[in-house]
Amino acid sequence: MAEVKYSIEEKMKKKQILVVEDERIAAEDIKMSLHRLGYAVSGAAISGKEAVKKAEDLQPDLVLMDIVLVGEMDGIEASALIRSRFDIPIVYLTAYADKKMLERAKVTEPFGYILKPFDDKELCSILEIALYKHKMERKLKKTQQELIQSEKLAALGRFSSGIAHEIKNPLGIILGGSEFLEMKLSRVDPEIKTAIKKIKESTFRADRIVKDLLKFSRPSILKTERIDPNGLIRETLSLFKYRTPLIEIKIKTHFAKEKMFLEIDKSQMQQVFFNLLLNAIESMPNGGLLMIKTYKMAPSEFSFAKKLCVIEIADTGEGISKKNLQKIFEPFFTTKREIKGTGLGLSMSKMLVNNHNGDLVIESKPGKGTTAKIILPFC
Ligand SMILES: Nc1ncnc2c1ncn2[C@@H]1O[C@H](COP(=O)(O)OP(=O)(O)O)[C@@H](O)[C@H]1O
Ligand SMILES: [Mg+2]
Numbered sequence: 001m002a003e004v005k006y007s008i009e010e011k012m013k014k015k016q017i018l019v020v021e022d023e024r025i026a027a028e029d030i031k032m033s034l035h036r037l038g039y040a041v042s043g044a045a046i047s048g049k050e051a052v053k054k055a056e057d058l059q060p061d062l063v064l065m066d067i068v069l070v071g072e073m074d075g076i077e078a079s080a081l082i083r084s085r086f087d088i089p090i091v092y093l094t095a096y097a098d099k100k101m102l103e104r105a106k107v108t109e110p111f112g113y114i115l116k117p118f119d120d121k122e123l124c125s126i127l128e129i130a131l132y133k134h135k136m137e138r139k140l141k142k143t144q145q146e147l148i149q150s151e152k153l154a155a156l157g158r159f160s161s162g163i164a165h166e167i168k169n170p171l172g173i174i175l176g177g178s179e180f181l182e183m184k185l186s187r188v189d190p191e192i193k194t195a196i197k198k199i200k201e202s203t204f205r206a207d208r209i210v211k212d213l214l215k216f217s218r219p220s221i222l223k224t225e226r227i228d229p230n231g232l233i234r235e236t237l238s239l240f241k242y243r244t245p246l247i248e249i250k251i252k253t254h255f256a257k258e259k260m261f262l263e264i265d266k267s268q269m270q271q272v273f274f275n276l277l278l279n280a281i282e283s284m285p286n287g288g289l290l291m292i293k294t295y296k297m298a299p300s301e302f303s304f305a306k307k308l309c310v311i312e313i314a315d316t317g318e319g320i321s322k323k324n325l326q327k328i329f330e331p332f333f334t335t336k337r338e339i340k341g342t343g344l345g346l347s348m349s350k351m352l353v354n355n356h357n358g359d360l361v362i363e364s365k366p367g368k369g370t371t372a373k374i375i376l377p378f379c
Contacts (some may be wrong), residue, residue, distance in 0.1 A: 015131060016042035018060040020051040021093070022070045022076070024115075030064065030093065037124045040255050048073025049190040055082045060350025062111075062131060067094040067101060076101075079108040089134040091126060093118070149329055153351050160213035167210050175203045212344040215271070222355060229262055229269075229311055229376075230255040230294055236273040237292075240281065248287030256294045258310055263379040268352045272360070275345035276313045276372045281369060282336065290315055297375070311374040319366040328362060 017039050021027040031041045042060045045051040046072050054064055063082060067075040077209035079090045091112040092105055105113070112131035114123060178199045186193035237251065262269075280290050293312040320328060327333045329350050334343030346362070353360040 014038060014040040015062065015127075016040050016058070016060040017127075017287055018042055018051070018054055018058060018088075019044045020046075020047040020048075020063060020069065020075060021066045022068075023066075023351075026066075028356070033118075033120050034064075034125055037120055037127075039127070047071035048075060048078030051075075051078045052081050052085075054087055055088055059086065060088060062127065062134070063088055063090045064093050064127075065090050067092055067096065067105065076104050076108055079105075079110065083108055089130050089140075091130050144375045149347075149350075152331065153347060156213075164210045164213045164332050167206070171203055171207050171210065175200065175207075175265055178203065209342050209344075212342050212348070215344075215348060222268070222317045224263045224265050226261045227266055227269070229260060229264075229309060230271060232266065233273055233292060233294070233311065236270050236277060236366070239274065240277060249281060249284055249290050250288070251290045254291070254293045256296060258296075259260055260294065260296070260378075262309055262376055264356055264376065268355070272349040272352050273311075273373060274312075279345060279372070280313055280315035280317065281371070282341075283315050283319075288316035288369075296378075299377075307378045309376045311376070313374075314369060314371040316369040319368055320362070320364040321366050325362070325364060 017034055019027055019030050019034070019041055021030060021044070022363070027044055027046075034041050042058045043054045044208040045054045049071055051063065051065065051069075052073075054060075065075045065079055069075050069078070075092065075094070079092070082088055083090060089111040090108065091114060092110050093114045093116065094101075095116040097113075097115055102113075107281070111133055112126040114126055178196050182193070182196045182200075184377075186196060233253075233255075277290070284290070291312070291314040293310075293314070295310050295312075297308045297310050299306070300309050324333075324335065328346050330343075332343040333347075334341035346360075350360045353374055353376070356376055358374060361373045361375065362370060363373070364370040
């Protein structure tokens with residue numbers, strides 16, 4: 001799978017360290033060492049409380065934490081809070097190392113422990129190992145989550161193929177029956193007309209869910225062909241031409257100049273584009289800007305692909321809250337009760353892109369907008 005987390009700029013960027021130390025001279029000493037070693041000091045704190053607040057505000061790459069601090073909260077308590085709330089690695093830097101303290105510190109799962117006085121070499125090696133360990137831990141967590149997700153999807157596929165066909169037939173009969181009743185009775189009583197309308201609407205909704213479920217259960221054999229992604233996006237966009245909301249939505253495209261070709265399954269990828277474009281449009285009920293970009297990207301250190309193609313679909317819609325962002329790839333997760341979303345669009349799109357050895361990443365700023373990135377390897 002294409003790994004996109006660490007761009008070249010990110011790798012070149014200096015790592016930001018938050019220094020927590022209540023002795024002014026010691027703090028200055030540490031800062032100087034960090035600068036000499038090529039790190040950036042994003043901030044400094046003298047108490048546990050201040051450390052937690054600054055960790056939240058500054059989101060540093062690592063916290064260098066003294067254990068004995070002024071105020072009620074010591075470094076160990078502050079570390080426990082920072083670890084659990086913000087997933088930032090901690091390295092303790094302290095002059096004391098009695099057994100009891102070490103035991104307490106251990107529980108907060110520090111990424112390193114440095115005893116004062118220290119030298120630059122020691123500091124550098126411990127920080128580098130801590131940053132690397134944390135990066136790997138994050139990667140492992142992400143892989144674990146993806147595994148759980150794909151297990152869930154596989155189970156859903158097996159489950160849905162079993163029942164979707166069974167449900168389709170009775171749904172057809174309900175729909176046929178209500179149409180018959182509509183014809184016979186709706187002129188007699190307006191209340192009956194409304195009731196029948198509701199039955200029909202709900203039946204259509206159930207039918208849509210069943211159809212989406214069936215797509216999950218289809219065998220994922222790819223019928224790939226050489227396709228220009230820009231052309232396929234244009235084709236998919238034209239499917240939205242007659243949807244009224246588009247009137248207020250401005251569409252801009254910024255396609256890569258050079259010719260690009262991908263080995264992809266046309267109908268599967270079109271389905272992905274469709275789902276993402278639909279989500280973008282649905283997020284802008286009062287209009288906005290839909291920006292579609294395609295470009296080439298160098299692979300990250302984790303990828304085997306020679307070059308990657310990125311297809312970006314960005315909207316200026318309502319965005320997604322941090323809490324919801326963790327759930328959007330779960331099958332059936334939807335916030336669109338009123339417009340009857342099924343919550344299958346993103347989970348299915350992710351599965352389809354993964355089947356192409358690619359990845360689908362969603363970034364969002366609540367109130368500002370959302371960007372979906374499809375990353376596919378060139379063959
Ligand atoms: N472009 C977007 N802007 C805002 N929210 C989005 C966007 N794309 C997805 N979401 C959120 O993710 C949820 C899941 O999306 P999806 O799987 O496509 O299901 P559905 O669109 O049927 O709700 C949506 O209900 C919405 O809350
Ligand atoms: Mg959707």
